[in-house]
Amino acid sequence: MTNKGKGSKSQRILDVAEELFALHGYDGVTMRQIAKGANVDVALANYHFGKKLDLFYAVFNRRAEVLSSWRREALLASREKAAGKPQTLEQIIEAFLLPLKVAQESGDPGWRNYLALLAYVMTSPIWNKILMPEVFDKRVGEFVEALKSALPNARDDDIHWCYQYVSGALALTLAQTGRIDRLSDGTCLSSDFDAAYDHMIPFVAAGFRAVCGD
Amino acid sequence: MTNKGKGSKSQRILDVAEELFALHGYDGVTMRQIAKGANVDVALANYHFGKKLDLFYAVFNRRAEVLSSWRREALLASREKAAGKPQTLEQIIEAFLLPLKVAQESGDPGWRNYLALLAYVMTSPIWNKILMPEVFDKRVGEFVEALKSALPNARDDDIHWCYQYVSGALALTLAQTGRIDRLSDGTCLSSDFDAAYDHMIPFVAAGFRAVCGD
DNA sequence: CACTATATTCAACGAGCGTTGAATTTGCAA
DNA sequence: TTGCAAATTCAACGCTCGTTGAATATAGTG
Numbered sequence: 001m002t003n004k005g006k007g008s009k010s011q012r013i014l015d016v017a018e019e020l021f022a023l024h025g026y027d028g029v030t031m032r033q034i035a036k037g038a039n040v041d042v043a044l045a046n047y048h049f050g051k052k053l054d055l056f057y058a059v060f061n062r063r064a065e066v067l068s069s070w071r072r073e074a075l076l077a078s079r080e081k082a083a084g085k086p087q088t089l090e091q092i093i094e095a096f097l098l099p100l101k102v103a104q105e106s107g108d109p110g111w112r113n114y115l116a117l118l119a120y121v122m123t124s125p126i127w128n129k130i131l132m133p134e135v136f137d138k139r140v141g142e143f144v145e146a147l148k149s150a151l152p153n154a155r156d157d158d159i160h161w162c163y164q165y166v167s168g169a170l171a172l173t174l175a176q177t178g179r180i181d182r183l184s185d186g187t188c189l190s191s192d193f194d195a196a197y198d199h200m201i202p203f204v205a206a207g208f209r210a211v212c213g214d
Numbered sequence: 215m216t217n218k219g220k221g222s223k224s225q226r227i228l229d230v231a232e233e234l235f236a237l238h239g240y241d242g243v244t245m246r247q248i249a250k251g252a253n254v255d256v257a258l259a260n261y262h263f264g265k266k267l268d269l270f271y272a273v274f275n276r277r278a279e280v281l282s283s284w285r286r287e288a289l290l291a292s293r294e295k296a297a298g299k300p301q302t303l304e305q306i307i308e309a310f311l312l313p314l315k316v317a318q319e320s321g322d323p324g325w326r327n328y329l330a331l332l333a334y335v336m337t338s339p340i341w342n343k344i345l346m347p348e349v350f351d352k353r354v355g356e357f358v359e360a361l362k363s364a365l366p367n368a369r370d371d372d373i374h375w376c377y378q379y380v381s382g383a384l385a386l387t388l389a390q391t392g393r394i395d396r397l398s399d400g401t402c403l404s405s406d407f408d409a410a411y412d413h414m415i416p417f418v419a420a421g422f423r424a425v426c427g428d
Numbered sequence: 429c430a431c432t433a434t435a436t437t438c439a440a441c442g443a444g445c446g447t448t449g450a451a452t453t454t455g456c457a458a
Numbered sequence: 459t460t461g462c463a464a465a466t467t468c469a470a471c472g473c474t475c476g477t478t479g480a481a482t483a484t485a486g487t488g
Contacts, residue, residue, distance in 0.1 A: 025338075031446060040467095042467095120338075123333065163394075163397070165414060165417055171337065172386075173378065175337050183358070184370065187374060199379075206421050206425075257479095258436055261436075
């Protein structure tokens, strides 16, 4: 066989693990649940990915590099489009958010699950320290640099606080808790990422200007 | 004995459970860990609080009503202070955040743990649906009404999206992940709630105006 | 003091956990 | 077709989990 492609059993294990980890967290999921969801014996997950912790890492890393490189490309493309002139705040933020929007709307439910998993990792005091530095923190550095160019008089700490707010707003959106559906009586939908991102860009741009502007 | 006051064994169980649940989540904590942390037999936690799930609810509810009433009072006090005139956006947001700041800086480490637990519940797709409606969602309704008064031309959905961003920014701050310390090379500290709230108020006020303003 | 209710511990249960070594199946190469 | 390595399942291990019933300690009451 040697089939590790799309739809293979090892991929199905990753997909199911991704969905369950995103919903219940690392400790809320058992190897047997994952195996059952993938229609596979428990031992197979161990055979392919080692221990439960390694499986968790495998799930997280599978799409981390992909997403991170999309972000890098989006930021580069945005810089090119500005053609030498400094990018506007809105352009920078848009470039930062675009890959997430694309992933969400790719049609692949795996991406939606992954972004919910990312929100779980971002907000967890434990996993954050372990998983965020390796891949995502570097991209944030580039983003912060771009922001500094657009806000030349900003203090470093002001920018970082504002970045934390963006990060939090984003995480809660990716988490898909369904709370906005409830609070707005169905006027807003957690699943409506177009609306989420369209509102987020002017919101955080104005926030940055208010805190870091001249 | 009949001592259920501060420092009693049942209170110690709640305190330890609060800290561990906030750090590791519901499934990441065992009854035996809690008992050990409280220097108490496992069976005692069951005797006082019933099943593990009931203990979790007891931990969450212990401070939920307190915090929620503080919020109500802060909003009322802010409205009174405005003396008939419509409150400014900043005043409304300040009233919304003030109780959390007070709790954080109360010196009681239990409150810091509880707010991290609140962040965990807010961002969890599972617990959010179960625990947020009962106490906190109602207070949000009052907050949204106040915002509508300050932003008379705002659309309902705009306000709710903006509220979600505030909620996310707040949750990530309460979660105390330590990420801002890392990203800013120590310039900003997760534990510095004064800075967190002082930056957050102008940030979200400007965001609201940009999205919901005239 | 004796009585009683509450608080706390002790000891153990059955179930489910992650993990593993051996057996079996599968797919490809010779 | 035979041989071999990868993939998959089977069966079981030792352990820890949440929970419980009985035993013990503690504190207030008469």
